[in-house]
Amino acid sequence: MSHPYRPRPVSGFPELLPEVRRVEQAYLDKIRRTFERHGFASIETPSVEELDVLLAKGETDKEIYVLERLQADEATAKDARLGLHYDLTVPFARYVAQHFNALTFPFKRYQMQRVWRGERPQEGRFREFQQCDVDVIGVDNLALSFDADIPAVAMEAIASLGVGDVRLHVSNRKILDGYLAALGIEDRVAAIRWLDKRDKIGDRAVIDGLVASGAATQAAQRAVALAAIPVGDAAWADKARALLPAPNAIFDTGVEELSTVLDTLAALGVANVAADLSLARGFDYYTGSVYEGRFIDYPGFGSVVAGGRYDDLAGSFINKKLPGVGISLGFSRLFAKLHAEGRLPIGASTPTQVLVALPSDERRMLALATAKQLRDRNLNVETYHAPQKLARQLTYAEKKGIPYVWFPPFEDGQKHEVKDMAAKTQNEADPATWVPS
Amino acid sequence: MSHPYRPRPVSGFPELLPEVRRVEQAYLDKIRRTFERHGFASIETPSVEELDVLLAKGETDKEIYVLERLQADEATAKDARLGLHYDLTVPFARYVAQHFNALTFPFKRYQMQRVWRGERPQEGRFREFQQCDVDVIGVDNLALSFDADIPAVAMEAIASLGVGDVRLHVSNRKILDGYLAALGIEDRVAAIRWLDKRDKIGDRAVIDGLVASGAATQAAQRAVALAAIPVGDAAWADKARALLPAPNAIFDTGVEELSTVLDTLAALGVANVAADLSLARGFDYYTGSVYEGRFIDYPGFGSVVAGGRYDDLAGSFINKKLPGVGISLGFSRLFAKLHAEGRLPIGASTPTQVLVALPSDERRMLALATAKQLRDRNLNVETYHAPQKLARQLTYAEKKGIPYVWFPPFEDGQKHEVKDMAAKTQNEADPATWVPS
Numbered sequence: 001m002s003h004p005y006r007p008r009p010v011s012g013f014p015e016l017l018p019e020v021r022r023v024e025q026a027y028l029d030k031i032r033r034t035f036e037r038h039g040f041a042s043i044e045t046p047s048v049e050e051l052d053v054l055l056a057k058g059e060t061d062k063e064i065y066v067l068e069r070l071q072a073d074e075a076t077a078k079d080a081r082l083g084l085h086y087d088l089t090v091p092f093a094r095y096v097a098q099h100f101n102a103l104t105f106p107f108k109r110y111q112m113q114r115v116w117r118g119e120r121p122q123e124g125r126f127r128e129f130q131q132c133d134v135d136v137i138g139v140d141n142l143a144l145s146f147d148a149d150i151p152a153v154a155m156e157a158i159a160s161l162g163v164g165d166v167r168l169h170v171s172n173r174k175i176l177d178g179y180l181a182a183l184g185i186e187d188r189v190a191a192i193r194w195l196d197k198r199d200k201i202g203d204r205a206v207i208d209g210l211v212a213s214g215a216a217t218q219a220a221q222r223a224v225a226l227a228a229i230p231v232g233d234a235a236w237a238d239k240a241r242a243l244l245p246a247p248n249a250i251f252d253t254g255v256e257e258l259s260t261v262l263d264t265l266a267a268l269g270v271a272n273v274a275a276d277l278s279l280a281r282g283f284d285y286y287t288g289s290v291y292e293g294r295f296i297d298y299p300g301f302g303s304v305v306a307g308g309r310y311d312d313l314a315g316s317f318i319n320k321k322l323p324g325v326g327i328s329l330g331f332s333r334l335f336a337k338l339h340a341e342g343r344l345p346i347g348a349s350t351p352t353q354v355l356v357a358l359p360s361d362e363r364r365m366l367a368l369a370t371a372k373q374l375r376d377r378n379l380n381v382e383t384y385h386a387p388q389k390l391a392r393q394l395t396y397a398e399k400k401g402i403p404y405v406w407f408p409p410f411e412d413g414q415k416h417e418v419k420d421m422a423a424k425t426q427n428e429a430d431p432a433t434w435v436p437s
Numbered sequence: 438m439s440h441p442y443r444p445r446p447v448s449g450f451p452e453l454l455p456e457v458r459r460v461e462q463a464y465l466d467k468i469r470r471t472f473e474r475h476g477f478a479s480i481e482t483p484s485v486e487e488l489d490v491l492l493a494k495g496e497t498d499k500e501i502y503v504l505e506r507l508q509a510d511e512a513t514a515k516d517a518r519l520g521l522h523y524d525l526t527v528p529f530a531r532y533v534a535q536h537f538n539a540l541t542f543p544f545k546r547y548q549m550q551r552v553w554r555g556e557r558p559q560e561g562r563f564r565e566f567q568q569c570d571v572d573v574i575g576v577d578n579l580a581l582s583f584d585a586d587i588p589a590v591a592m593e594a595i596a597s598l599g600v601g602d603v604r605l606h607v608s609n610r611k612i613l614d615g616y617l618a619a620l621g622i623e624d625r626v627a628a629i630r631w632l633d634k635r636d637k638i639g640d641r642a643v644i645d646g647l648v649a650s651g652a653a654t655q656a657a658q659r660a661v662a663l664a665a666i667p668v669g670d671a672a673w674a675d676k677a678r679a680l681l682p683a684p685n686a687i688f689d690t691g692v693e694e695l696s697t698v699l700d701t702l703a704a705l706g707v708a709n710v711a712a713d714l715s716l717a718r719g720f721d722y723y724t725g726s727v728y729e730g731r732f733i734d735y736p737g738f739g740s741v742v743a744g745g746r747y748d749d750l751a752g753s754f755i756n757k758k759l760p761g762v763g764i765s766l767g768f769s770r771l772f773a774k775l776h777a778e779g780r781l782p783i784g785a786s787t788p789t790q791v792l793v794a795l796p797s798d799e800r801r802m803l804a805l806a807t808a809k810q811l812r813d814r815n816l817n818v819e820t821y822h823a824p825q826k827l828a829r830q831l832t833y834a835e836k837k838g839i840p841y842v843w844f845p846p847f848e849d850g851q852k853h854e855v856k857d858m859a860a861k862t863q864n865e866a867d868p869a870t871w872v873p874s
Contacts, residue, residue, distance in 0.1 A: 007534050
């Protein structure tokens with residue numbers, strides 16, 4: 001055709017070349033392996049939920065993509081409206097409510113799926129991206145030990161990628177809640193939202209915001225003092241108590257829980273954990289532990305993982321109290337950043353370990369049999385497709401990053417040989433016993 | 438809440454309980470492993486394409502889901518319209534065209550992703566399902582040997598699942614095309630579509646259809662004769678030649694190619710392969726080899742895998758000739774059928790191999806350390822969360838199908854013990870060396 005339609009990338013929907021996809025797959029495999037080693041079960045939910053489910057918690061600031069059939073008809077008009085899920089928490093809540101009787105609690109699940117948000121493309125955000133979530137859900141109550149298990153798993157998953165050390169910032173929403181209550185601040189949801197912005201807008205603007213949302217000026221000034229306790233300060237509990245203007249039971253519970261979680265994380269051998277009382281996590285539904293993992297050498301990156309404890313997962317869907325704790329790894333954002341900075345270990349564009357060269361059409365069956373023999377030993381093997389010049393066959397291997405080229409006997413009486421493409425060495429080899437070095 | 442929204446399954450969007458999902462994951466892993474062992478590289482494309490791309494080949498009878506932002510605004514109105522992909526071939530074609538200069542050819546890729554079709558829910562079809570595609574693409578030409586490689590990989594992938602023997606039906610579109618030309622039938626695209634329906638509507642209706650689309654009555658009657666050659670008849674070539682009313686070069690090429698493909702499949706050790714000249718595959722774009730894999734003991738199932746050779750993958754997108762051959766495994770349909778018939782090996786609902794019992798709160802650190810020791814040896818391990826009665830801890834393991842329960846010493850001086858839940862035996866064990874039996 002002379003005037004083909006020129007395809008172009010769709011903004012916000014990235015895709016990867018095969019050699020980059022290989023790294024992505026390896027990373028996702030490692031994350032999955034960690035989740036499973038800790039006994040979390042995989043679930044997947046449909047990409048689509050009824051719009052009523054996506055909006056069950058009330059308005060969301062997430063931009064939802066709604067589906068319309070291209071060839072809509074009367075029958076369609078009667079269907080429930082469907083939307084692509086914008087996170088994995090709402091679908092998980094719906095899943096647990098719907099399958100409640102078929103699940104065993106505490107239910108430990110991981111979920112690694114794409115999610116969609118109809119962000120404006122010009123803002124350069126992803127509109128389709130991969131999240132890796134791990135949560136545990138109980139009925140009526142859930143042991144505090146899970147508040148240490150969950151971030152431990154997440155930290156191990158990140159460590160398995162070898163992309164940099166992450167510090168786990170931990171706090172407990174009850175500390176902040178009790179502290180604000182003791183200061184006489186009534187609209188604590190609004191206050192926590194303001195405090196969550198402290199990193200971005202600074203103390204001055206936070207104090208103004210607190211005052212604007214009804215706090216007394218002095219209380220607003222003291223509210224930010226808790227966040228000034230240095231990250232990882234061993235005396236965080238004493239310093240927090242010293243700031244407290246009046247006894248508060250919720251505050252005390254928060255301090256106790258956070259201490260226990262930190263102790264358990266230490267016992268689990270998790271390194272780089274720091275109490276961080278400035279951590280607010282601006283989501284209304286967190287009620288206890290809150291976490292954020294940040295690169296130690298790359299503070300500008302923001303959070304690699306984030307999560308916390310919530311009182312009730314699925315209250316919009318079922319008359320059960322289902323407390324849980326979970327954490328989410330924003331995989332696509334992490335991967336894209338590492339990619340953009342050239343920090344990915346990009347290698348071959350194929351899983352092939354051995355390319356079996358094709359000496360001639362007459363010896364094709366021998367080449368195929370050799371490939372099969374190697375493949376049966378669980379090696380990834382392909383046979384070159386045409387009896388072309390050896391230089392061309394070697395170029396194919398080189399371009400794809402295939403580490404070994406195998407030469408079956410080109411004439412009767414010769415032996416098999418294998419060439420190590422990196423070492424540029426070639427040696428006799430037996431397809432029944434050879435292993436890559 | 439007293440009146441929660443009751444979630445219900447959305448028709449056409451199935452989801453699985455954890456114990457079923459485990460089987461699905463194991464199956465998908467096996468398919469992936471087979472594809473990689475044969476040197477196919479993974480790619481994934483966005484779930485979404487511009488509508489122009491999805492419709493680039495002209496009208497499609499696939500029902501496309503179009504995305505609309507819930508909170509549409511003026512900026513949105515200017516964006517290109519986006520739709521969810523309905524297969525993996527169109528996105529692959531767009532991918533190859535877009536990244537042409539970054540790929541090495543022949544390009545061997547596999548792609549395992551969800552696709553969406555806005556089918557009417559009342560027809561009980563899936564509206565979201567998983568496909569597993571494997572294709573190889575060349576530039577200008579592509580060796581015939583790939584026409585055997587591709588179905589060999591697909592057959593090995595199915596065999597790895599152990600869900601029943603599949604017979605591979607193979608034909609070559611050129612045989613039918615040359616035969617119909619020799620019969621003087623002009624609208625061969627229409628004729629092949631009619632012949633493709635033979636299984637469903639019978640010879641009589643096919644002949645009527647051929648006549649209605651312009652064929653002479655006698656030619657129409659002879660057209661179905663090729664399809665009457667028995668499946669797997671060793672003399673298929675002679676019998677086909679005997680039916681040919683006049684010499685035809687395209688027919689001859691088809692016979693030669695099919696013979697070579699069958700010989701190569703035999704050399705590759707693929708069992709259960711049969712020439713089947715009734716195989717039409719009603720897609721216009723197939724130009725050579727065509728395949729369909731069907732269960733031997735379950736003919737009503739239809740095709741498990743299907744595919745063929747096409748002359749040009751991406752002509753709508755790039756001024757290059759990109760011939761290819763590929764096959765697609767409709768995973769969701771296969772899995773759902775096996776599930777509905779109780780033929781899946783469903784077991785535990787968790788990957789956990791060992792549950793470490795918690796003797797008491799005092800011994801929690803010992804239990805956690807034991808779990809870590811086992812986990813570091815790459816076992817999947819969880820620790821019970823509360824020092825409850827042992828009966829309750831054992832019930833948890835039993836309900837989730839966890840095969841071993843580990844008892845760290847409940848008192849100083851005791852040894853570790855492990856209980857095999859199936860064998861109902863309990864023995865001393867060392868966490869540094871124990872392996873599941």
